Amino acid sequence: MTTPAWPHLEGIAYGGDYNPEQWPRDVWDEDVRLMREAGVNLVSIGIFSWGLIEVREGEFDFTWLDDVIDLLHANGIAVDLGTPTASPPAWFFATYPDARAVTKDGVALGFGARGMVSHSAPEYRTAIARIAGALAERYADHPAVVMWHIHNEYGVPVGEDFSAHSVRAWRLWLQNRYGTIAGLNAAWGTAFWGQHYEEWEHVGAPAAAPSTINPAQKLDFARFTDEQLRACFSIEKQAIRAHASQPVTTNFMANQHHGVDLWAWAREVDIVSDDHYLWAADEEGEIGLAIAADLSRSVGGGKPWILMEHSTSAVNWQPRNIAKRPGEMARNSLSHFGRGADGILFFQWRAGRSGAEKFHSAMLPHAGTDSRVFREVVDLGAKLSRLGEVRGSRVNADVAVLWDFESFWAQDLEWRPSEDVGHDERIRAFYERLWRDDITVDFALPGHDLSRYKLVIAPAQYLLTQADAANLTAYVRGGGTLVVSFFSAVVDENDAVHPGGFAAPLAEALGLRIEEHLPLREGGTAEVAFGDARLSAGVWQEDLVLTTAEARGTYLAGPAEGQAAITRNRLGEGTAWYISTRPDAAGLQAVMAEIYADAGIAPAGTPTGVETIVRHGDDADYLVAINHGTEAVSLDTSGFDLLTQEEIRGTLVLAGGDVAVVRLPHAADGSGR
């Protein structure tokens, strides 16, 4: 039994979550008819249907699911079949009340929402193997079923679990990690505050405590939590593989939830899939979208992936849920597509009348087919149907931005120098600059082989092991350009400050040492002299002592007045920059301009508000162009516009809000634009 690399489907996958169990049977017929009208070729079903399939423990009723799958198949719509394990049924919790997740305050979470289970509970693990196996056994050979969708958004709404089951599993996990209790004491630094352990049985989860809990303990608990979730995934995957060979995925929440380490998860799935929702308060949500899409591609090693969920218009769980503007759904979809998604799916097909998500938009909204949203859904289906030849092509990038979940977990612990410092903000700031310069980005871990990148940026690498620091240093020495932002390389894998002081592992690469962090008071800013310019910068300064680095920016005020703010160090064939403060957007632009020059990167000069990405196929390259502005723009390009089916000769005119996918002559070198 071999697993195909992609679901058995023609062209680009298009569709969404489909929950027929929420509707009377006669609605199903209308559903499939309208799906066909919209060009839907793939739907995800069964994701929350456990209690309707296994109606009592061990007692299965597949009737309605058989009917749905047959109906879809008869209409040429393939099925991404969910395992419903994100929401065990009422009978499960009534039978196994101890299998509920418990908060850090000791509250066992109750039924009525979803996701309340303890992933460490043996009864849960038994139950998910049973239901996943039963589904796989029944539908392994059904021609409609082209993919398995295990669980849903691992880690939300609940990840950490302080139940007795969890604590038992945690102690075993620690024994496995550290071998001896002395090893744990050393790693956690338990001599601090009298936290020494003599017995494994005395070690608890980091639950409610009177003060800040040992940070190494909390960091390990985050690792443990991530691994417990992944263990459950593996149980399900194994149960499926006992019967079925279709590819397996689970839907990530890249750039929206940091509780699971997507680098590790991506190794476990056959196909990366991602859910992405715009953050409505962000008037440039397309930048956050691009981050999520690039991350989804990057964790999968560059392979095509599936956008498993996004929204046709507003979501329902934000403070203010802003509807998408006309054309925005297509622009969003094409940005995902351009960044490597070969499937564009939505939550969900038909807006549900009941339940907590009734105000979430859908492909078929409450207003019905005579609506802007449905018309745009039909149009998008038509567009995607013309893009089948692009499938499987890849995206290349010259720039890598470091993205390390373990470092995020460590940085998010309590009692840091300044609450104004955040990894998300720093990553967004650098990414945003690159996005505005229309430069395509990969994300990477600091231990990855980075030699293929002209530029590597570490916006928020608070935790950096000695080994990874050595890797970055070697990257520089070998000719790379490295940019490190402040509060990086501070601690090792146990959240212990590196011997030698902050950033000591990067001392050679950066050519400096850091005597002291100098966070500013709330709202404080100071100017930095940078060449002839004066940059405004805030939040943070540092007391830098330069060894081999040169000062390229100097503080004109603040606690480090007169000292180096931004430095540049030559090492071997390469260059390393250090930015010890938070420049504003204009300031970062000025700094990055010089860094680009070091790295041999030149922004393409794409018009403002226009986003382009190139996908490289075996036979052709494809320019995906998205105009986020309201005015028409002209792009210098030639080729064949797959959407309009028109030949482009030198100039692509892209109307305000419009998108284009242009087949280019194949570039010999395979590089990005």
Next chain:
Amino acid sequence: MTTPAWPHLEGIAYGGDYNPEQWPRDVWDEDVRLMREAGVNLVSIGIFSWGLIEVREGEFDFTWLDDVIDLLHANGIAVDLGTPTASPPAWFFATYPDARAVTKDGVALGFGARGMVSHSAPEYRTAIARIAGALAERYADHPAVVMWHIHNEYGVPVGEDFSAHSVRAWRLWLQNRYGTIAGLNAAWGTAFWGQHYEEWEHVGAPAAAPSTINPAQKLDFARFTDEQLRACFSIEKQAIRAHASQPVTTNFMANQHHGVDLWAWAREVDIVSDDHYLWAADEEGEIGLAIAADLSRSVGGGKPWILMEHSTSAVNWQPRNIAKRPGEMARNSLSHFGRGADGILFFQWRAGRSGAEKFHSAMLPHAGTDSRVFREVVDLGAKLSRLGEVRGSRVNADVAVLWDFESFWAQDLEWRPSEDVGHDERIRAFYERLWRDDITVDFALPGHDLSRYKLVIAPAQYLLTQADAANLTAYVRGGGTLVVSFFSAVVDENDAVHPGGFAAPLAEALGLRIEEHLPLREGGTAEVAFGDARLSAGVWQEDLVLTTAEARGTYLAGPAEGQAAITRNRLGEGTAWYISTRPDAAGLQAVMAEIYADAGIAPAGTPTGVETIVRHGDDADYLVAINHGTEAVSLDTSGFDLLTQEEIRGTLVLAGGDVAVVRLPHAADGSGR
């Protein structure tokens, strides 16, 4: 045994809560002497005295209460006798620890405050029947006792209860409501998020959960909570009725607490009574007061009611407790009186030295009798003593504003399109406009017979059943003028979106359908062209598709730019307006001016800051006039000023801050002014 419609009292009731058990015996004599000086004729006693009457379970000591009641009676002061069931004694909770209310996080609430009981606990229900019965038996025939005051402010401080007693009762309540578990599954839409139930025993209360709980479940739990409280009331009333015939009340918190459905409660009491406290941060607290008073009158079907509690000056539980200004207490009292209150009582007679409410003002303040407050109390007593002939007269209104607790409960559930939308704000905005135009208002349910009103406004009818929508449609067709604000008629009684989309049940009345909600970002506003005017409006827009309606206002910016913002639809003999955004106060004034014209309503042109209401008696009408401003005003009226005992001939001059009650010649048509 028949129950009189009003307590056996002369004239307007005047007094307050009296807690003699907090004071030595010799203070009581001073109390009654000063009560007489102040014109007090009714006091509420015993409201928190359970433990001092039933000193151990089943063991009663009425000595002190006998003394107090006799003393009051000897001084001509009638008694509103409380049942002390809002605060069971320490022995009760020590004996029945499981009868404590439990929070959604599972914390059993402790003693030391008040209101910690589970209203579903059988032991509590037994105990309240016993104490209420014992009091009724002893004092049924005491001539001082003219009314029974059951419990205190049902629903505060605790309404919802997640104890085991509550969960048991909840399951029975659900069985009674739905009959079958399939009925519950259908009503709650449990196919969503895998919430299907096979057994009643698996259904829990909406306690702590990892994410948003099923909204229909929460809405039903609100209904259940309300009904559990009312069941306790009924137990007490029945225990009293076994012995006594005086009228029974319980003090509501109209416009301050929305946890109980006052429409249902008003059907159970013999006399509506209300507690009202100004919200100090509101510099026009008199508008909120008027809402509360009109609501108290309306839920009682227009019958006179009693203001059971208000304050002589500051309260003690707000962030900043602002003292009333000289004369403000009288203005507040007369506004309640004008809006139908035939009793004006305070919390409390004498300021308590100890306990959580020591900083609450009282009729006799800490400063004693030589104080502004006490002098005003005496003056108010004198004023009210001249108003006895007004008792029993009624208030008529041409305008009804819809006020529906069930809809509030539903709208307050989680995950709505925008957190900037609130029913209180919308009701206040429309009511405030009517108040400034000095137009008297009734509140009503959407299912009421509305035919007597010229204008009906639905500021916040998020939940609207098909039947109630039909009632509103019939009201329009029959010649009424209906105004509907946005985010109305969205869901049915199970918080399920209406088939056909938002507001579909009002599609005929409004002449439009709503494709999509378009909430704005935080602070966002846009102009609306309305006739020649440009209105500023914020929070919300909608994508309207007009069928028979005409656009009267058009968005000049925002997501619905160029589309209809405010519409008017003719149906049958009537007119229905729809306002799909939140105009600012000036904007609403402009819109309402046109709506008044449709409804045949003309504001009286009362001077700014002056409030007038007319009470209609069998023999005369009475103009109650209140000048909230600091300057004297002139009102065109004639009659006899009951307060000054002077004849008014054509012009009533009302000094700044002053009040008047003028006996008018009886209007033949019985209409409001």
Next chain:
Amino acid sequence: MTTPAWPHLEGIAYGGDYNPEQWPRDVWDEDVRLMREAGVNLVSIGIFSWGLIEVREGEFDFTWLDDVIDLLHANGIAVDLGTPTASPPAWFFATYPDARAVTKDGVALGFGARGMVSHSAPEYRTAIARIAGALAERYADHPAVVMWHIHNEYGVPVGEDFSAHSVRAWRLWLQNRYGTIAGLNAAWGTAFWGQHYEEWEHVGAPAAAPSTINPAQKLDFARFTDEQLRACFSIEKQAIRAHASQPVTTNFMANQHHGVDLWAWAREVDIVSDDHYLWAADEEGEIGLAIAADLSRSVGGGKPWILMEHSTSAVNWQPRNIAKRPGEMARNSLSHFGRGADGILFFQWRAGRSGAEKFHSAMLPHAGTDSRVFREVVDLGAKLSRLGEVRGSRVNADVAVLWDFESFWAQDLEWRPSEDVGHDERIRAFYERLWRDDITVDFALPGHDLSRYKLVIAPAQYLLTQADAANLTAYVRGGGTLVVSFFSAVVDENDAVHPGGFAAPLAEALGLRIEEHLPLREGGTAEVAFGDARLSAGVWQEDLVLTTAEARGTYLAGPAEGQAAITRNRLGEGTAWYISTRPDAAGLQAVMAEIYADAGIAPAGTPTGVETIVRHGDDADYLVAINHGTEAVSLDTSGFDLLTQEEIRGTLVLAGGDVAVVRLPHAADGSGR
């Protein structure tokens, strides 16, 4: 066995917390070498080492501690030996899970931080006696050990405890306080809200409740909590005294934590010691520091004390942890010294790599010896080594500011007239004025003998007993000048409003009575006419009725417009001022200028930003001068500068940021400057 009044040490103590157990053995040798370089002569050890000493219950291993103490002794460094009872070991909680502290919501706090124990648990009390006794027995005669450091910062992170152990102890405490349950009912005013008790067993701790808990109950619980902690201290002290005679201390948190009554604690320790950390958001943290230092001196009755902990630079637990500027550490240290500290210690010697406080600065920072911080540490050691002759000298003050923890506890209870009123703010406002005028201040209780002070200020004496009010009145009558700020003398020791109204016990002293509190709305201000000036004032007004007082300031607006705002009353030989509002800083300056005149106090005219204090020794007085500004200033003085070892003849020139300690000719009268 007699206890010396000061640890056996030469000169001023200098050093810090030392945690060698966090480091390998070879680091210890470097530590002591660098300590000698820095002039360290005292370190505190063992404070968090319980689990490394008593490795299992009753099983001790002193090996490493022997080694550390011997090593320090061999290098001439004395030891302040901690009892590690602030953080019991993991085995303790595993053996006695019921000995954990419980939150008001019933959550038993878990291991992994520190301070989670129930101080009422008998098992804890047994265990602390055992460990303290064992340490004392072993090290009583070790020549290095010069002081015992019991526990750590009593009251933080957890003071109040709602465990079953605590509730049991609480009932006994109440029986002891009140004798009869009737006494408790009277004191707590339980007739309010039906809180009457018949049995001691029915009385609970003020845990989670549905509304505001009885304030007298909460106030007593604060007293109980304080006493439970002190009882634990006494157990340890007694266990030590069974073997050892060195002085005993415990480190207070003056002006940072108000949970323990330092006046009572200071009676129990042999030497007062204090931990002080700057509040980084306060740009004038030196004023808060001066308050803490003056309070530390005052609670100890003026005896020299030890600054047990402060920081060399940033701390780690604030939202933004601001590093100290060059010289700031020395200025801080000298201010403590000037205000009576004869020991200057830090938390901690060497910055820890692991744990929750790794970002806390240290004498030896992460950056190592080649750092600004370490150089300043060495320099400070050298400075202090020249100040040995000052040891034991005293500070005199003409002004006392009342500081009463019980009143703070009472004022911090719920449901007060305005949340804008705070005792800390009021004390800081008055103290800040005195600090800017360079006037030295003692703190005092209202029951103290105040006759030696020219001026007594009561900024926040909300709770004032009749006896203490009489003491203040006698102080005025005897010629003193008293200043009382608003919301003072409101309640008695049971948080009951005084008979006669607010501030009635001070009616004679102040010559007025208060009819009503008139708090302002948020942000509200009004002008006060004060002589020819107009002061701006906010938060609060009052309705004052003057009897013998004269109005010195009059409200020009607000609810008390036209009434007295600031009054002055002559009584006997003295004067009492009352300030019924919150003037801004300029306003307070104007008022205080007149009050100084009444009190016969004249500010010295010290240049802005310069702080001076005089320490009076048996043989000489010492002027401690600190220039917080950046510019050099000249002070008129003569003597010998101990730091520069130069003679000062008439003018001391103090560079920006610099400090000086000048031996003055001995003043004959012993007065302050």
